[in-house]
Amino acid sequence: MSPELNFRDLCHRCNLAATHQRQVIYETVLSLHGHPSPELIYAKVRKKVPSISLATVYKNLRTFIESGMLREVGLPHGSLRVESNQKIHHHLVCVECKSITDLDEAGIDPVRLRQKLPPGFQVRRISVDVLGTCSQCSSRAPRSSRF
Amino acid sequence: MSPELNFRDLCHRCNLAATHQRQVIYETVLSLHGHPSPELIYAKVRKKVPSISLATVYKNLRTFIESGMLREVGLPHGSLRVESNQKIHHHLVCVECKSITDLDEAGIDPVRLRQKLPPGFQVRRISVDVLGTCSQCSSRAPRSSRF
DNA sequence: CTAGATGCAAACAGTTTGCGTCACT
DNA sequence: AGTGACGCAAACTGTTTGCATCTAG
Numbered sequence: 001m002s003p004e005l006n007f008r009d010l011c012h013r014c015n016l017a018a019t020h021q022r023q024v025i026y027e028t029v030l031s032l033h034g035h036p037s038p039e040l041i042y043a044k045v046r047k048k049v050p051s052i053s054l055a056t057v058y059k060n061l062r063t064f065i066e067s068g069m070l071r072e073v074g075l076p077h078g079s080l081r082v083e084s085n086q087k088i089h090h091h092l093v094c095v096e097c098k099s100i101t102d103l104d105e106a107g108i109d110p111v112r113l114r115q116k117l118p119p120g121f122q123v124r125r126i127s128v129d130v131l132g133t134c135s136q137c138s139s140r141a142p143r144s145s146r147f
Numbered sequence: 148m149s150p151e152l153n154f155r156d157l158c159h160r161c162n163l164a165a166t167h168q169r170q171v172i173y174e175t176v177l178s179l180h181g182h183p184s185p186e187l188i189y190a191k192v193r194k195k196v197p198s199i200s201l202a203t204v205y206k207n208l209r210t211f212i213e214s215g216m217l218r219e220v221g222l223p224h225g226s227l228r229v230e231s232n233q234k235i236h237h238h239l240v241c242v243e244c245k246s247i248t249d250l251d252e253a254g255i256d257p258v259r260l261r262q263k264l265p266p267g268f269q270v271r272r273i274s275v276d277v278l279g280t281c282s283q284c285s286s287r288a289p290r291s292s293r294f
Numbered sequence: 295c296t297a298g299a300t301g302c303a304a305a306c307a308g309t310t311t312g313c314g315t316c317a318c319t
Numbered sequence: 320a321g322t323g324a325c326g327c328a329a330a331c332t333g334t335t336t337g338c339a340t341c342t343a344g
Contacts, residue, residue, distance in 0.1 A: 017343050019299060035228040035238075035247040038333080053301045058334060060299090061229055073228040073238065073247060074276070075221035077334090079308060081182040082208055082217050091182075091220065092264065095271065100182040100220060103262060111275060112256050117239065120282025124242065128258060129221070129274045135267020164318050166324060185308080200326045205309060207324090224309090226333060 014067040024048050025060045026069065035073050075129065090128035096137035103130065161214035171195050172207045173216065182220050222276065237275040243284035250277065 007026060011018040028044045029036060036044075042057045064070040076095045090108055092101040111126050154173060158165040175191045176183060183191075189204045211217040223242045237255055239248040258273050 017297090017299065019343070021300070029229060030231045033231060035230050037226045037228060039226070041229070051301075055302075055335075056300055061227070062335095065229070070229050070231055071233075073222070073230050074274070077227050079184045079186070080208065080224050081184060081220040082176055082188070082212070083182050083220050084177045084180060084217055086218075092268065094268075101265070106262070108261065109256065109259050111258065113277065114255065115250060115253070117277070118248070118282065120285055121239065121241075121279055122285045123277055123279040125278050127221070127276045127278055129276075130260065130264070130270055131272050131274055132268055132270040135265065138267055138269045164322090164324065166318070168325070198326075202310075202327075203325055209310095 010069060014069065016063065016067065021045075021049055021052055021056055022060055024052075025057060026064065029061075029064075029070060076131075090130065092130045093132075094134040094137055095131050096133050096140075099134060103128075157216060161216065163210065163214065168192075168196060168199055168203055169207055169210075171199075172204060173211065176208075176211075176217060223278075237277065239277045240279075241281040241284055242278050243280050243287075246281060250275075 007023050008018045024045050025041065028041055038057055038061060042054050045052055045057060065072050075093055076098055078098050085102060088105045090103040092103050108128055111128060154170050155165045171192050172188065175188055185204055185208060189201050192199055192204060212219050222240055223245055225245050232249060235252045237250040239250050255275055258275060
């Protein structure tokens with residue numbers, strides 16, 4: 001399972017050209033195995049491909065997310081959103097149109113932590129987001145896939 | 148329980164001056180009872196206080212979030228973050244320094260939906276984020292409170 | 295050969311900041 | 320009276336886009 005082979009296969013399955021830049025970006029994200037920002041990825045990738053541009057990194061991260069090769073952490077990135085609903089509740093989020101709907105707490109099994117957290121971590125709240133596509137966006141042309 | 152009285156009390160408890168702008172912003176967010184963006188709030192507030200500036204809206208939303216009068220939806224707003232971990236897992240997020248750590252799926256009871264979702268909504272995944280402050284940030288000067 | 299990918303620079307959206315003036319306490 | 324809030328404009332960060340050139344298939 002050489003990474004080279006895997007990457008080409010992955011790209012072919014996603015109908016993406018297997019370019020050098022693309023491969024370096026992808027493998028860099030894998031090597032960072034955390035939750036790196038575009039800037040950090042850019043900095044690392046640059047060491048291998050000094051001529052690469054930040055725009056290429058952004059374009060490819062989006063491409064990877066859309067094709068399911070990578071995942072975006074948290075809500076699909078948009079603007080600040082604020083809420084006044086003080087009751088415990090969760091959110092139904094459309095990853096296409098970014099609409100957010102409240103879900104009553106009763107609709108989801110209560111979340112309980114079974115795991116030891118890092119010492120000193122003070123939990124403030126637990127947020128549950130159900131991500132997907134709403135009916136309108138589901139019927140429109142699908143943008144991202146998954147396999 | 149007139150809103151006027153409530154608002155002044157709230158502000159006093161948070162050591163905030165109860166200004167007219169602040170009150171209109173706060174009540175506007177309540178009246179929208181959804182997940183409004185700063186721009187939407189600004190547009191609505193402007194109808195009551197035409198001279199208000201967008202900066203004031205932003206400043207006060209941040210103030211409200213810090214003092215616990217409002218809540219920010221989703222992760223504390225920063226830059227795009229990407230991950231390659233394909234296993235089901237969840238996140239431990241520090242709301243101060245924005246650090247993200249993976250939590251193994253086994254550490255949290257499996258989330259199951261008991262509630263009927265809007266028809267046509269296609270669930271893609273469920274994201275669970277444990278929000279709080281990490282040990283380092285907990286020991287530093289606390290920024291936001293809650294009562 | 296051709297569709298699509300890259301690199302650059304410029305544009306853009308959302309958000310924050312500095313500063314002089316004004317208002318709440 | 321003094322601290323902090325407001326309004327304005329300018330700065331800034333993160334991200335996207337247009338376009339000419341290049342490259343994988």
